[in-house]
Amino acid sequence: MTKIIYVEHDGTEHAVEVADGVSLMEGALSNGVPGIDGDCGGNAACATCHVFLSPEWLAKTRERSEMEISMLELADEYRPEASRLACQIKASAALDGMRVDMPATQH
Numbered sequence: 351m352t353k354i355i356y357v358e359h360d361g362t363e364h365a366v367e368v369a370d371g372v373s374l375m376e377g378a379l380s381n382g383v384p385g386i387d388g389d390c391g392g393n394a395a396c397a398t399c400h401v402f403l404s405p406e407w408l409a410k411t412r413e414r415s416e417m418e419i420s421m422l423e424l425a426d427e428y429r430p431e432a433s434r435l436a437c438q439i440k441a442s443a444a445l446d447g448m449r450v451d452m453p454a455t456q457h
């Protein structure tokens with residue numbers, strides 16, 4: 351299990367355990383964390399799982415695919431240096447304790 355700290359736009363934190371190999375989008379939904387919608391079911395096709403990572407944590411995730419970047423560019427508050435789709439990040443020991451900031455809205 352990987353501890354992920356989801357942080358709402360107003361600063362409210364939700365620390366949950368996500369099973370290794372499960373996406374951070376699924377981890378949020380299954381734990382009742384508000385602020386991530388996941389409308390496309392994790393296919394990098396909706397950008398309603400948009401999150402922000404610090405440079406340190408971003409470096410520990412895999413590179414963004416062209417498809418992910420294309421979707422992120424459509425998202426409100428897109429930040430090239432911090433934005434990721436939570437459905438494209440899988441929980442793993444390397445991400446234990448990661449802080450995931452969420453935008454004010456996913457739509």
Ligand code: FES
Pocket residue numbers: 375387388389390391392393394395396397398399421435436437438
């Ligand atoms: Fe649709 Fe992540 S759930 S892009």
